[in-house]
Structure formats: structure tokens, C-alpha cells
Amino acid sequence: MPKKIFIFDIDETLLCRGKSLYRLNSVEVTRSSYDPYSKNGLGCYTLQKEKMAAIMQGIIANGDDIAFVTAGGIEKKAIKKFFNVSTMSI
Structure with a gap:
């Protein structure tokens, strides 16, 4: 089965x-x-922290990928750090 990519704004x-x-x-x-x-x-502020962490951990556990988009001025490095600190640190 092909990998899925879940994209979050x-x-x-x-x-x-x-x-x-x-x-x-x-x-x-x-x-x-x-x-x-x-x-x-x-x-x-992280929105729905526990629910989003569970969703993202499930995506990763399934072997799929996560991508992010933003209209704001966040750099890739900052997005990755936010993701690791705010959603995966439960």
C-alpha cells in the first residue's frame, strides 16, 4: 500500500x-x-494538544508522512521544532 501524506495547516x-x-x-x-x-x-498556544498528538503519532506509527503548510512566516526548522516540542512531547 502506498504511503499517505497528511497535510496540516x-x-x-x-x-x-x-x-x-x-x-x-x-x-x-x-x-x-x-x-x-x-x-x-x-x-x-497548541490547539487540541492531546488529540492532535494522538492523531500524529498514529499517522507516524502507520508509516505515513506528515507535511505542514502555512501562510505565516515560519521557517521549516521552526515548524519542525514546534511539532516536536508541542505535539509529540505528551
Whole structure:
């Protein structure tokens, strides 16, 4: 069976900046220990941390790949660090 690639939009799917929290209503947010947008100093929150970690761990365990897209100015290295620190560290 061919490998699948699951693509996640980073902004407001996996993480949220402090200024966008007011729009999230009942979505579970966890303050992240790493902020890929740290130059802005607004703080970063991981959305649905435990659920997203379980989903991503399942994807990896199945031998599939994960890719990320963003309209923001996050570099690849920062996305990878956010992923490792914020979703896989449960």
C-alpha cells in the first residue's frame, strides 16, 4: 500500500497566536513552551494538544508522512521544532 501524506495547516489548526484566541470559543488550548513566531512576543498556544498528538503519532506509527503548510512566516526548522516540542512531547 502506498504511503499517505497528511497535510496540516499550521496556523489556527495546530497553533494559535495570542491575538486570535478570542475567536476559538470552546477549543482546548495549551500554552506552548516553544513559539515559532517568537520575534513577535505574543505567545503561542497548541490547539487540541492531546488529540492532535494522538492523531500524529498514529499517522507516524502507520508509516505515513506528515507535511505542514502555512501562510505565516515560519521557517521549516521552526515548524519542525514546534511539532516536536508541542505535539509529540505528551
